[in-house]
Amino acid sequence: MSEILTYLGKDEEYEVYELFFGPNHPGMSGNFSYILTVDGHTIKKVSPDPGLLHRGFEKLVERRLWLQNIALIPRICVPEPDINEMVYSTAIEKLCHIDVPLRASYIRTIVLEMARLSAFLFGFGGIGGTTGLYTASYWSISDRDYLLDLFEWLTGARVYHMYILPGGVRRDLPNGWTEKLKETIDYLQKRLNEYDRLIYNNPLVIKRLKGLGKIEKELAIEYGITGPNLKATGVKYDIRKMVPYAAYDKIDFDIPSQNEGDGLARAIQRREEFQLSLDIIRKALKDIPDGPVRANMPNPLKFKVPKGEVYVKIESARGEHAYYIVSDGGDKPYRMAVRGGSYTAGLILAQKVLVGCRIEDVALWMATMDICPPDFDR
C-alpha cells in the first residue's frame, strides 16, 4: 500500500495518506486529477490538479482569422462541441449586427438539442459506470451513435461538426433527414422508459445517490453553479428561456426543476431535461419555416469585426457556457476568454463538498455534477 500512496502522517486514530485520483482512474472523466488526502476511506482534503489537457485555445484563436477559428473551437469540448460554434457565431453576429434567417435559427436549435441529447447520454453512461451498472453505459453509448449518424449525414462529421457558422448554418437539411430524425426521436423516447427502469427506479442507484454532495440554493448561486445542477436545487433558471438565443423564444416549453439539490435530484433533473430536449426537437421540426439558411456574409479572408466586446452565454448540458470576446476592429479576435459550464463546480465546489465523503463517492459525484475537464483546461 505504501508504495502507491504518499504517507503524510498520523492523526489520533489512523494514518493519513495522499491519493492521486486520476488521471488514470477509471472513474475519472477525462485527463484531470484530484489529489485527495485520505484518512482511511474518508476524504480530508481535496486539491484539483488540472493542466494535463491544456491546449491553449485562448492563445491559438488570436493567431487565426475570425472564420478560420470555426474549425478550431469545437475542439474545446468533446461531449458537446456544437455549443462552442454557437457561442462564437452569436458573438460575431452581435458585434457585426448580422440578422440570422429564421430557418437557420430553427436548424441551430435542432442541432444544439441533438448535441445536448448526446451529452446527456454520455452522462447516463457515467452514472451507470460509476455505480457498477455497466449495461447503462453500453446502452447509452450505442444510442448516442444513432445521433452521431444523423450528424454525419447532416454535416459530414461525427463529433466535431463545424456546422454553425456566423450568419447561419453551413447547408440546408438534406432530403429525408427530418424523417430519420423523427424516427430517432421516437426511438429515444421509447428507450427512456428502459433507462428509467435501469437507472432512475433502481433501488441501488437511489441508495447511492440520495444525499450525495447536497448543495443549497444560496451556496449554488454564490459558487457560480449553473445549468441542471442549479435547477436541481430549486432555482428555475434556464438561459434558453430567460436570455433566449437561436429559436428558443419561438418555441413553447416549461423548465423542469427539483428541490433537493443532492445527487439523485441532479440525476433526475438530467433525465427530465432529456425529455425536454426531445419535446423541443419535435416542436421545432413542426414549426420550421422555409427560407435561406445563411445571411449574406463578406469574404471570409477580408472579414473584419467592428471594435467592441461582448459576453455571450448559452445553456449547455453542464450549465452556462460562455465566451467573452474582444475585437479591436481587426481580422482576428483580440481576446477570447472561455467560461466552461463546470469550471467552478470542478475546481472550487469540489474542495468544499467532497470533504467528508468516501473515496468511491468522488467518481459518482463527478458523474452527477457532469464535470468536464476541458471546461477549465481549455
Add this chain to the structure above:
Amino acid sequence: MNQKELIEYIKNNFKGIENIKSIDEKQFSITVQKERIINILSFLKLSNFKELALITAVDWIKEEKIEVVYILFSYEYEQQLIVKTYIDRQEPSIESIKNLWEIATMYERDVHEFFGIDFIGNDDKRPLILHNWKDIPPLRKDFDSLKYSNTIFGKFKKDKE
C-alpha cells in the same frame, strides 16, 4: 428594474464610475478606477448581482495597460454586468476580491498564471494549469507562441515527397 432604471440606480448610488455602456438589452458594462474595484463589487453584490461568472483580463499592449474584467450576473434583474478596470502593464497589481466571492480565488489564480497579474491578498500563486512554465505569462500579447514552439520543439520541416 429594467436596464435603464438599473443604470440610473447605479449612477445615483455609486460615485466614481467613469463610463457606462449598454451592449445589448440584457448586458451592459461599467468602467471604474482600480482603487474603487472592491467598493463597486461589494455594492453590486449587495444590489443582487450575486453570481460572479468570470474574472479575466485583456492585454492592451499599445496602450501599455491591462484591462481586468469581472463578469457578474443578477438572477433578479436578469442582467449581465461587465465591470472593467485598467491597471499598469509593467507592474500589474490589483486587490483580490476573494473575501467577496470565495470562487474568485481560483479565477485569480488562473489570471495570475496567464497574465502575471498580482492579486494583493490572494497568496495562492501555485501553478494551476502550466506546470514548470519558465517563459513570460502566455496570454500576454508579446508572447509569441510560434517562436516558443520553434525554440522548444525545433523548426517544423515538411516531409520529403
